[in-house]
Amino acid sequence: MINLWGLITTVIVYEIAVWLRSFPKLKFINPNVLAGIILIMIIYLFKTNYTQYNESACFLTLLLGPATIALGYPLSENIGLLTKNKRAIYTGFIIGTATALITSYFIGKVFHSDWQIITSLMPKSVTTPIALEISKAIGGIPELTACIVALTGIYGAVFGHKLLKLFHIKSDISIGLAIGAASHVLGTSSCIEKNRPKQVVMATLALIIIGIITTIICIYIF
DSSP states (O other), X not given: OOOOHHHHHHHHHHHHHHHHTTSGGGTTOOHHHHHHHHHHHHHHHTTOOHHHHHHHTHHHHHXXXXXXXXXXXXXXXXXXXXXXXXXXXXXXXXXXHHHHHHHHHHHHHHTTOOHHHHHHHTTTTSOHHHHHHHHHHTTOOHHHHHHHHHHHHHHHHHHHHHHHHXXXXXXXXXXXXXXXXXXXXXHHHHHHHTTOHHHHHHHHHXXXXXXXXXXXXXXXHO
């Protein structure tokens, strides 16, 4: 018999977190953060082995790949937008990838981290399914990578638009590229919430292409 308690618990907890956010006074709550905290408490209080929980919730992890691919379909409807801004897009890819990898490397070095920790940090701005495979391939710790990727995405979703506004960046194309390159799917979701179609297209393109570029660089260089 297949053990699905982890999957069912995760779905229920996440739905509760989303429901709580529907109250005006709790609008600031991020469902991903709240659901994660609740799940950690459940695992701790019931003295559950994390490996058993992870195995029973693995179907959700498997769905992350198809979900990421599904994000790419709107791109085909916006080819004109992409070709008109190809120079800005290519530049965004290069700068976004280089910034994510270089900052991860130097942060690890500044804090005298082990090489395994540094390699776990490197895919932090790549969407989770890709980041986990990169981490495994270059000798990182996939569980740590997943945690860092989630935190990066949450910070980007919560503070990304505010920071860009602070620097007076108003172009939807620039905002979308920056959000997608830095905070992958979770950042892109914030563009969807704000109902900015151009930002969504650019963020989706950035998270997919930068994921591919980061994979190639990490595996063949590091």
